[in-house]
Amino acid sequence: MTHAIQLHETGGPEVMKWEAVDVAAPGPGEALLRQTVVGLNYIDTYQRKGVYPIALPGSIGMEATGVVEAVGEGVTNVKPGDRVGYVMGPAGAYAERRTYPASRLIALPDDIADEAAAAMMLKGLTAAYLTQRTFPVQAGQTVLFHAAAGGVGLIICQWLNMMGATVIGTVSREEKAAVAKAHGCHHTINYSSENFADRVKEITNGAGVPVVYDGVGAATWEGSLKALSPFGYYVSFGAASGPVPPLPGTALAPKALYYTRPGLAPHTATPELMQGLAEPLFDAVRKGLKIEINQRFALRDAADAHRALEGRQTTGSTLLMID
Numbered sequence: 001m002t003h004a005i006q007l008h009e010t011g012g013p014e015v016m017k018w019e020a021v022d023v024a025a026p027g028p029g030e031a032l033l034r035q036t037v038v039g040l041n042y043i044d045t046y047q048r049k050g051v052y053p054i055a056l057p058g059s060i061g062m063e064a065t066g067v068v069e070a071v072g073e074g075v076t077n078v079k080p081g082d083r084v085g086y087v088m089g090p091a092g093a094y095a096e097r098r099t100y101p102a103s104r105l106i107a108l109p110d111d112i113a114d115e116a117a118a119a120m121m122l123k124g125l126t127a128a129y130l131t132q133r134t135f136p137v138q139a140g141q142t143v144l145f146h147a148a149a150g151g152v153g154l155i156i157c158q159w160l161n162m163m164g165a166t167v168i169g170t171v172s173r174e175e176k177a178a179v180a181k182a183h184g185c186h187h188t189i190n191y192s193s194e195n196f197a198d199r200v201k202e203i204t205n206g207a208g209v210p211v212v213y214d215g216v217g218a219a220t221w222e223g224s225l226k227a228l229s230p231f232g233y234y235v236s237f238g239a240a241s242g243p244v245p246p247l248p249g250t251a252l253a254p255k256a257l258y259y260t261r262p263g264l265a266p267h268t269a270t271p272e273l274m275q276g277l278a279e280p281l282f283d284a285v286r287k288g289l290k291i292e293i294n295q296r297f298a299l300r301d302a303a304d305a306h307r308a309l310e311g312r313q314t315t316g317s318t319l320l321m322i323d
């Protein structure tokens with residue numbers, strides 16, 4: 001017997017219940033994990049609300065660290081006692097113990113602590129593919145990133161800075177501007193009170209930026225297109241404020257823009273693809289990229305963590321702690 005956050009219906013934070021559950025023995029290709037720390041990510045709220053369907057009753061969550069307790073038939077890449085982490089599905093990270101496909105586990109290096117790993121893997125692998133695969137950023141380029149003080153934000157702003165890019169970040173409050181500035185943002189724009197597209201044009205002497213990374217969505221897509229230079233890339237990778245409406249090609253034509261909607265799942269679909277993102281992330285941390293754990297909640301209080309994240313009260317990474 002173990003405990004997990006269980007959902008019997010989708011909806012607000014209150015649908016998450018802390019319950020005793022059975023854990024099956026690991027099947028072929030699976031590992032049984034005793035989890036140590038769970039990473040909170042915005043995608044968890046989409047699963048809770050039913051935007052991304054999950055099996056009911058069931059759990060949510062896409063990131064955790066832990067120790068392998070047992071392995072099923074055919075598993076050779078990990079063994080009992082190994083420290084591991086994982087990102088992405090199958091959903092169900094909000095649990096003390098669970099089974100998970102062994103081939104998707106990431107071996108944690110000795111110099112990366114569980115808390116840091118749970119705070120960085122999903123957000124940091126996202127930062128890695130966005131800046132290295134989706135739009136490979138070159139030194140000297142100026143980049144716009146929305147919600148710069150958030151979880152992905154604090155990691156990607158530091159990393160872009162290390163790559164030699166100039167980073168413009170949007171935030172909703174002045175305290176968040178200070179946090180973003182302390183983590184690699186050269187320019188911050190308060191998009192609650194300023195027209196961010198106009199400010200980007202001012203900062204870039206009218207040129208606009210070659211790429212906008214937009215995880216905010218409904219509230220920012222229109223200004224993001226305006227902030228782009230001709231042939232620029234609109235990278236829509238999330239919808240914290242709601243989804244981007246269907247965009248007609250004519251919205252892109254005047255500046256011959258490119259529009260992509262990437263996701264972490266295809267970028268981590270094989271161990272090679274995943275490792276190709278994890279290694280540069282761990283290296284960047286060794287070179288000084290700081291993983292800021294600015295909020296911790298008990299896993300059983302996941303509802304409070306969701307309220308804080310959706311209420312725009314958090315900065316950096318948030319962990320759900322297992323007693």
Ligand SMILES: NC(=O)c1ccc[n+]([C@@H]2O[C@H](COP(=O)([O-])OP(=O)(O)OC[C@H]3O[C@@H](n4cnc5c(N)ncnc54)[C@H](OP(=O)(O)O)[C@@H]3O)[C@@H](O)[C@H]2O)c1
Nearest residue numbers: 042147150151152171172215237238239240241263264312
């Ligand atoms: N496609 C992928 O592979 C992928 C992977 C990871 C994350 N994501 C996406 O990246 C985004 C950031 O994820 P995260 O986990 O790091 O979250 P986060 O940035 O820590 O939190 C979301 C932030 O969005 C901003 N925001 C703007 N409008 C909002 C609204 N109406 N409601 C709530 N927040 C609003 C808030 O910052 P301000 O208060 O400063 O506005 C808030 O702090 C999310 O959209 C997530 O889905 C996508």
